[in-house]
Amino acid sequence: MEILKKKSGAGFTLTPKNFGVTLRSKGGFTLVELLIAMFAFGMIIIAISGVSQSVIKAQRKAFALQEVQESGRYLLEAISKEVRMSTINTPEITSTDTLNITNSKDETVIYNFDGVNGKIKKQIDGGIWENISPTNLDLTGSFYIRKSSAPTPKALVTINMKIESPGLRVEQTANIYLQSSISSRNWDY
Template structure:
């Protein structure tokens, strides 16, 4: 056995572990791993990672902003719809629209006598829709729209309100509003509805 080992050693064969690792390339791989990454490799990796993070954060921020805008406009639409419905319900049983003692004087003011016999007035004041009864004023009216909504305009168009004309009064309401404090809030949501009184004048 010893003679065989000596013979192999003379021929250049060796069973030493370090020689086996060196011949198989494993030692070289370990050496490369121990050496680590170069500065250029680290900079490239960090740059790619930063770009991915920025794209992800930007998309998430845009999604949140869009969601807030949609929610704000939905709230404005719902609130204005309720205000218009309240006006329409009272108009349906009203009489003497801007006539017979009720003076409107402006297209942004609607005054009439409701079913209870009270003189009720709807008006546009300070970016809001207001309502008051009797001899009040728009400045002291009850505000109907929410504080989060800015009403841009309110117009009433009245027809058929003359005595003995044989036609029921028609009131067309035009208005527009947008949410406050929201980017993109300059876009105005517009509404239009026409209501007919069930009571004939005269």
């Protein structure tokens, strides 16, 4: 007695040996293979987006740091240029937030670290105080004045500054510490 093979439209074959259902080998993916491929693809996409986000944050931090550094160097150069060619009127002191000088135009110039507002201010001949630091930066600092008398009188001014860039996000904040020592070229301090 021989049982005939029956084919169903769903890809199953009934055979006389096992009277069960067997799957035929067909090209394609199983559900498990598809899930594994989707999981691997998802992990790769997450890793790539994480790396790109880190690069963007690092770039923002670098821009903020560059802005702080450029502003700080400009301030130091501007003050240094004027101090170099001036007479130092402030007495020798270890630390002060005010520097009083007489510049080459015979004007009395006062520099002041305004700790309340976080700015450096400048006053010429008793006029109005002018903000010389950028509005988007906070500055704190002090002046150190050292005067020597032997063999020739010289004054040395050291400027210490901490410049901060308050940003809305952590990657947009930056702070830097700067110090510069300027020797007055004017022999009578």
